[in-house]
Amino acid sequence: MIANNQANTGMRGEKPVWAERDLRIDPYALPQQVSYDRGGPQLSGATHGTRVEFTLNAKGAVMKRDMDCGLPLSMALPNRIFLGVAARAYENGDGTNTVTLELLHHDAELSVPLCVSDAVEDAAADWHSWSKKLGLPMLLIDADGTATIVKDHSGITSRQPKPRRRRAAMIPNRPNFMRRRKIGMVGPTVRLKAHEIIART
Numbered sequence: 001m002i003a004n005n006q007a008n009t010g011m012r013g014e015k016p017v018w019a020e021r022d023l024r025i026d027p028y029a030l031p032q033q034v035s036y037d038r039g040g041p042q043l044s045g046a047t048h049g050t051r052v053e054f055t056l057n058a059k060g061a062v063m064k065r066d067m068d069c070g071l072p073l074s075m076a077l078p079n080r081i082f083l084g085v086a087a088r089a090y091e092n093g094d095g096t097n098t099v100t101l102e103l104l105h106h107d108a109e110l111s112v113p114l115c116v117s118d119a120v121e122d123a124a125a126d127w128h129s130w131s132k133k134l135g136l137p138m139l140l141i142d143a144d145g146t147a148t149i150v151k152d153h154s155g156i157t158s159r160q161p162k163p164r165r166r167r168a169a170m171i172p173n174r175p176n177f178m179r180r181r182k183i184g185m186v187g188p189t190v191r192l193k194a195h196e197i198i199a200r201t
Contacts, residue, residue: 015090016113019100023116027129031057034113038065054112058133061103061112077103077110084137085114085130086147087123099123101130104139104147 018036025032035053052065060078067073086104089097101115101123114130117123131138131151138150 015088016100016102016108016111018113019090019098019116021116022118023113024122024126025056025114027114027126027133030133031055036113038109052109056112063110063112075110077105077112079134079136081105082112082134082136083147084139084149085127085134086111086139086141087127088141089120101127103130103134103136104141 017038023034025034033053033055035051037050038052052063055062055064060076060081063073063075063077065073083104083106086102088100088102090100091097096118097120098116098118099120100113103112103114105111115123115126127138130136137152139147140150141147
């Protein structure tokens, strides 16, 4: 859960290693597989563990890779452990923009790549589709790595709730359904009695 609609992913908004090539996983054609090379200086000299493979379905994903020691690792990642469907935007050297989509996890290596595209409109359509398909909120990752909820999976924009209206201080002990009624007068009540007089001829 993202408190106050924001959370810091600790990734400083850096471009993921899998975002160097075009990619698109169709949210309406599951299950599908996606894989990439982890790379990075932390793996220099290692002979295993550079390839990561995800198999996506409607309930989540299964990650498979070889550990640095050479042993295979397989891990089930249900939808509930992801923070949401996150979008990032990067400006390229030629002035164009690249948009990436991913199932965001607190651990960057468990985040699942979904889309890398220069077509912003197409990426935005997939962003909505993945959120609705998996029942996860739509997230936008800023340059500092902060993920902000844009919309929940039902399409409702998340906002801070407005403060509740204060009740009338002069009638604090009256039930809610009576608070709009007029308050009665306190004091003696005068009752008048009369008889109807009928004229007889």
